[in-house]
Amino acid sequence: xxxxxxxxxxxxxxxxxPDTAVDTAAYQSAFDAAVAADERIEPRDxxxxxxxxxxxxxxxxxxxSEIIGMQPEANWxxxxxxxxxxxxLMAKVQDEAGHGLYLYSAAETLGTGRDELLDKLHSGRQKYxxxxxxxxxxxxxxxxxxxxxxxxxxTNQVPLCRCSYGPYARAMVRIxxxxxxxQRQGYELLLALSKGTPEQHAMAQDAxxxxxxxxxxxxxxxxxxxxxxxxxMEWKIKRHSNDELRQRFVDICVPQAxxxxxxxxxxxxxxxxxxxxxxxxxxxxxxxxxxxxxxGPCNExxxxxxxxxxDEGAWVREAAxxxxxxxxxxxxxxxxxxx
Amino acid sequence: MTATVPATAALAxxxxxxxxxxxxxxxxxxxxxxxxxxxLANIALDLLGQARILLSMAGDEDELAYLREERAFSNLQLVxxxxxxxxxxxxxxxxxxxxxxxxxxxxxxxxxxxxxxxAKAVKEVAYHRDHAEQWTLRLGDGxxxxxxxxxxxxxxxxxxxxxxxxxxxxxxxDWADLADRWLRSVTDVLGRATLAxxxxxxxxAWAAGAGRQGLHTEPFGRMLAEMQHLHRxxxxxxx
Numbered sequence: 001x002x003x004x005x006x007x008x009x010x011x012x013x014x015x016x017x018p019d020t021a022v023d024t025a026a027y028q029s030a031f032d033a034a035v036a037a038d039e040r041i042e043p044r045d046x047x048x049x050x051x052x053x054x055x056x057x058x059x060x061x062x063x064x065s066e067i068i069g070m071q072p073e074a075n076w077x078x079x080x081x082x083x084x085x086x087x088x089l090m091a092k093v094q095d096e097a098g099h100g101l102y103l104y105s106a107a108e109t110l111g112t113g114r115d116e117l118l119d120k121l122h123s124g125r126q127k128y129x130x131x132x133x134x135x136x137x138x139x140x141x142x143x144x145x146x147x148x149x150x151x152x153x154x155t156n157q158v159p160l161c162r163c164s165y166g167p168y169a170r171a172m173v174r175i176x177x178x179x180x181x182x183q184r185q186g187y188e189l190l191l192a193l194s195k196g197t198p199e200q201h202a203m204a205q206d207a208x209x210x211x212x213x214x215x216x217x218x219x220x221x222x223x224x225x226x227x228x229x230x231x232x233m234e235w236k237i238k239r240h241s242n243d244e245l246r247q248r249f250v251d252i253c254v255p256q257a258x259x260x261x262x263x264x265x266x267x268x269x270x271x272x273x274x275x276x277x278x279x280x281x282x283x284x285x286x287x288x289x290x291x292x293x294x295x296g297p298c299n300e301x302x303x304x305x306x307x308x309x310x311d312e313g314a315w316v317r318e319a320a321x322x323x324x325x326x327x328x329x330x331x332x333x334x335x336x337x338x339x
Numbered sequence: 340m341t342a343t344v345p346a347t348a349a350l351a352x353x354x355x356x357x358x359x360x361x362x363x364x365x366x367x368x369x370x371x372x373x374x375x376x377x378x379l380a381n382i383a384l385d386l387l388g389q390a391r392i393l394l395s396m397a398g399d400e401d402e403l404a405y406l407r408e409e410r411a412f413s414n415l416q417l418v419x420x421x422x423x424x425x426x427x428x429x430x431x432x433x434x435x436x437x438x439x440x441x442x443x444x445x446x447x448x449x450x451x452x453x454x455x456x457x458a459k460a461v462k463e464v465a466y467h468r469d470h471a472e473q474w475t476l477r478l479g480d481g482x483x484x485x486x487x488x489x490x491x492x493x494x495x496x497x498x499x500x501x502x503x504x505x506x507x508x509x510x511x512x513d514w515a516d517l518a519d520r521w522l523r524s525v526t527d528v529l530g531r532a533t534l535a536x537x538x539x540x541x542x543x544a545w546a547a548g549a550g551r552q553g554l555h556t557e558p559f560g561r562m563l564a565e566m567q568h569l570h571r572x573x574x575x576x577x578x
Contacts, residue, residue: 067373074367081569082401082578083357083394086364087387093367094380101373139569139578189578197576305368313371315488316425319481320372326480 035236040166043109051235054228055165056110057126058237063103064121064128066096068302072136073145081139088185089142095178102174106167122307130288131214133296140193140200140207146186147260148208148215148253154179155249156219159239168237187256194261201261208257209265216280217288219246250278344452345509346397347413351551352453352507353393354414357404358559359435360386361566362422371425378470382432385463392456405570409553409560416550417499419559423492426478426485430492432471437524438503438517440464445512453510472528479532486533493529494537501542502550 027046034041041047070093077093080086104114120126131149136142157179160172193204220226220242232238240248250269257264268281290296363383370376394400417435422428443464446457478489504518526536542548549555570578 070368070376077364077367078361078565079569081405081573081576083387083391083404085578087384087391090364090367090380090384090387094377094384097373097376097380101377104373192578196578197573199573200576309369309371312369313375313425315482315484316371316375316478319485320477322481322485323477 035164038162038164038236040169041164042166050231051237052110054232054235054237055168056107056112058232059103059107059110059168060112060117060120060126061128063100063107063117064126065132066100066103067121068128068132068306070096071302071305072132072134072298073142075136076139076142079139080142085189092146092182092185095182099175099178102171106171109167118310122303122310124294124303127292128302129218130291130296131218132302133291133298134210134214135298137210138203138207140190140203141211143186143189143193143204144207144211146182146184147190147256148186148211149218150179150183150186151253152215152218152249154183155245155252159245160237162236162239164236187260190260190262204260205262208262212265213283213287214291216246216249216283217291219243219249221285221288247277250280254278344396348453348507348509349393349397350403351413353390353397353403354412355418355435355439356386356393357390358412358414358562359418359431360384360390361562362418362420362431363428365422366428375425379428382467382470385460385467389456389460389463396452396456401570405567409555409563411553412555412559412563413551413553414555415499415502416556416559417496417503419550419555419562420496420499421558423495424488425474426488426492427495429471429474429478430489430496432467433475433493433525433528434496434500434503436464436468436471437521437528438500440468441517441520441524442510442512445517446510449511451511475528475532475534479529479534489532490534493534494539497537497539497541499542501540502548505548505551507551 028048031041031045031047031051034045041051073089073096074093077086077089080089104117107117108114117126121128131152136145154176157172157176161169161176163169163172190204190208193200195201220229223229223241223243226242229238229241233241253264254269254271266281268279270279272279291299294300360383363379363386366379366383367376370379390404391400394403397403415435417431420427420431440461443457443461446453447461448454475489478485480486500521503521504514506512506514529536
């Protein structure tokens, strides 16, 4: 909850919009005070337009990542090598769809709609995490995604549980619990492979070799090239810089890789006694920007599949809307909500 | 479980659940709306859970799932049918979940090795049937296009429904009565969905009980090839 002062100020005008510059200044200072006091901004509170826009962009991108992120893993559901693993993977992909739903709901509290956000995803106007533009080539990739990709996501997302925007912070609390579980499952999958036959061990190592660097890229560009960082940290949407979180992730992964009996593909990776942290090699930022621009190995495939699922499902959504109109007298919206 | 578990019956029911679960798993990332990603995966998971219990009653679940060839699978031909469009998937769900609900209700009500599994599964299956019914109503009584597609799906799968009522060795069930109740239930849903009950036989000479005998349709072998490939490539490995 924002401060009482902010509430009073923000909710005086029922139409929500301040009429004068004087009002705007008062709203702004109440907002600033609430953020400074580490209080939560809620949907009906006044907020700067840029804060709203940043959150919509970030939450939508997060939601899209959950939805697109189902694809590389779903790629292995039908080939999972044991029934137990198959059940775990199905449950995980189902959780991701659920996370997408929470996040679209959180974005909707900011005055946008799921349909609109999906349109933007489908037309390329909004992005999703670049990591999902890499292919899952072996079963071990499912483990590497759990361990490294979910691990990086958690490192990024745990601080978001304290994000200044209430609905986003609360969604992250629920999501992080499930993500930690997924991450442990991924680790456990890799451990089984690593301790298995030589072929299985090689499969695990190959997967880690391919997913390590893309996982480090998940923290975004270096601090001096990150255009949104400073403002997001001021608003307490973000709590730590990209490079800080990336470092934290590397330091967590090194001992885990050792206990997995797998190596990380970085000849420059070593403990730095002075810093009390690991030094690591340079990230290939050319590749990062290239994937971000749409030229990764699976960009085209991922968005095509998403669009196709949506387009081929249109008649189903229309049927649900028509049925709702006949039987409840409402228009049934777009059919996105099933009775 | 004791040695009295009828393996034939455990395999028949387990294979049904395993194969349908696999088909539903193919929907992941392709569903028409996000809520259906969740729902279809949920149903697939329930079925996979049932399959694991049932196959374990008959032997080792992974050996049975991954190392039998298609002639040794005893699932119904209905559940191995490709997903087709959403209407085909829903029609298959309606036919099968109605059967499963009636059968498991029977099995839960009597003493026997399947009673505990059936008692748990019947709750899941009631949800599956409700989901299928709700979508049958929406597609049947939705738009002209959805009605046409739903009718086509119901018609196409109709001939696979007779085999569900071929007696399964080891299951003490009044199959003719089950068949009657199934037909009444499905007729009622289709009627409310403004759909016609399909004409034509519910089992051809080949389809009647064929799946239970290990006689399958052509898409099934390809499905198994995909499902078993990795497991078979690493003989004896643990996962």
